Amino acid sequence: MTPPKPASRADKVSLWTYLRLFRRDILSAQPARLYSAWLAEFRTPFFRSFVANDPALVRRVLSERPDDFPKSDLVGEGLRPLLGESVFLTNGEVWKRQRRIIDPAFEGGRLKESFPAMLAAGRAAAERLEEGAQEVEEAMSHAAADVIFRTLFSIPIKDQTARAVFTEFRTHQRAQPILNLGAFLRLPRWFPRLHRRASRRSAARIRALIAGLTQARADEIARGTAPDDLATKIMTTADPVTGQRLATAEMVDQVAIFFLAGHETSASALSWALYLLAMDPAAQDRAAAEAALLPAVPAFSDLSQLRFTRDVFRETLRLYPPVPMMVRQNSKPEEMRGRQLAPGAQIVLSPWHLHRHDRIWPAPDDFDPDRWSREENRACARDAYLPFSAGPRVCPGAGFAMVEGPLLLALILRAWRFERIPGRDPVPVAHLTVRARDGIWLRLTRR
Numbered sequence: 001m002t003p004p005k006p007a008s009r010a011d012k013v014s015l016w017t018y019l020r021l022f023r024r025d026i027l028s029a030q031p032a033r034l035y036s037a038w039l040a041e042f043r044t045p046f047f048r049s050f051v052a053n054d055p056a057l058v059r060r061v062l063s064e065r066p067d068d069f070p071k072s073d074l075v076g077e078g079l080r081p082l083l084g085e086s087v088f089l090t091n092g093e094v095w096k097r098q099r100r101i102i103d104p105a106f107e108g109g110r111l112k113e114s115f116p117a118m119l120a121a122g123r124a125a126a127e128r129l130e131e132g133a134q135e136v137e138e139a140m141s142h143a144a145a146d147v148i149f150r151t152l153f154s155i156p157i158k159d160q161t162a163r164a165v166f167t168e169f170r171t172h173q174r175a176q177p178i179l180n181l182g183a184f185l186r187l188p189r190w191f192p193r194l195h196r197r198a199s200r201r202s203a204a205r206i207r208a209l210i211a212g213l214t215q216a217r218a219d220e221i222a223r224g225t226a227p228d229d230l231a232t233k234i235m236t237t238a239d240p241v242t243g244q245r246l247a248t249a250e251m252v253d254q255v256a257i258f259f260l261a262g263h264e265t266s267a268s269a270l271s272w273a274l275y276l277l278a279m280d281p282a283a284q285d286r287a288a289a290e291a292a293l294l295p296a297v298p299a300f301s302d303l304s305q306l307r308f309t310r311d312v313f314r315e316t317l318r319l320y321p322p323v324p325m326m327v328r329q330n331s332k333p334e335e336m337r338g339r340q341l342a343p344g345a346q347i348v349l350s351p352w353h354l355h356r357h358d359r360i361w362p363a364p365d366d367f368d369p370d371r372w373s374r375e376e377n378r379a380c381a382r383d384a385y386l387p388f389s390a391g392p393r394v395c396p397g398a399g400f401a402m403v404e405g406p407l408l409l410a411l412i413l414r415a416w417r418f419e420r421i422p423g424r425d426p427v428p429v430a431h432l433t434v435r436a437r438d439g440i441w442l443r444l445t446r447r
């Protein structure tokens, strides 16, 4: 059985239909030809954008000349009230300095130190699940938020402030439903933006809560009583070039993005993985058998036993990449496959289309975790697999997520069996991340 894929739109539609579809969901707003095109152009009275699927172009933009393709300034429009000057939105020297301070916190050795906190969150998540029909996206959001709070600030989601951030965040998402139209399209000023005021208010409340956590941590660092977690690491690391540390206020912006980028994405991937395993019971049995071999309290080194579970997670990130599209703009005139791009064109890199490109992947829409152990998959994985982006702007949490995902899946699968509920298969839509339109409903039974 092929897992769900959104219907594409007709090749030619009016601008208004396009905008209406876009507002509903950026995936079904795209024509089917994007699954076989190398470069597709969209022209409207307001903007000109290009979807680049040619691996050589993707490499040029993300890895070879990233400084010539900064993040589109439109991406920030909807996100800035929440994220301020966070590393996700900045460009140039400011961004480089922030990455020099943040990256060491996610290096391999540090991941091992975050492992006990991830394990505690995973075990708590498996205990919270209940027998019977359940919406798993909600449960996985809860689990991934718990992982972030425990690894960043050494507090579980049960903590009052952590819970308040999580709840406010959900309100924010409802008020700010898509990555924001303006993030992908150069819309005229008069075009109505969605729920601007409500989302600004919820963003301010989230930031106030995070500011409280960050200030308290700065005080603990000053007193020498701070726990050795990611927040302490980031707040005490000096930029090797300038010697400066992040100011406490700047840290609020970074915590906001860690929370957003780190929990929404992982929650999306975990939920789709559970759905795919429910759809493929033989694969679920294999993953559960691997999980059953883990010791009751696994150690970091036990993760290497989860080979198949890791491939399930990889395959999930291919079929349902949590960040479905990324936008850059060229700062200089550019030639791409014989077309001339004036400076300022929007260049869309779409993991969603690249991962299902029918001229690159064999059986692109099939769920086939074993493809990851086949030799012929190597070239596809190298050229057309970008769940964490690539180049210097690659996701700093990629290694973290590749530990968290298989670990949580294993802890959950060793306790629970998942089944599809006929007639309730999820329909993917892209909001801030790729989610299911009405949630992902599965039937759970205890093993």
Ligand code: HEM
Pocket (backbone or CB within 6 Å): 087, 088, 089, 099, 257, 258, 261, 262, 263, 265, 266, 269, 317, 321, 322, 323, 325, 326, 327, 386, 387, 388, 389, 392, 393, 394, 395, 396, 397, 398, 400, 401
């Ligand atoms: C399955 C989980 C995850 C996926 C699929 C994912 C994917 C991505 C992608 C595609 C980008 C690049 C976006 C762009 O350039 O427009 C990104 C950036 C980022 N991610 Fe992740 N991410 C995941 C988990 C995490 C975690 C766990 C953290 C932190 C704890 C994190 C922190 C960040 C940050 C800070 C950025 C901005 C980096 C920059 O612009 O320099 N992510 N992520």
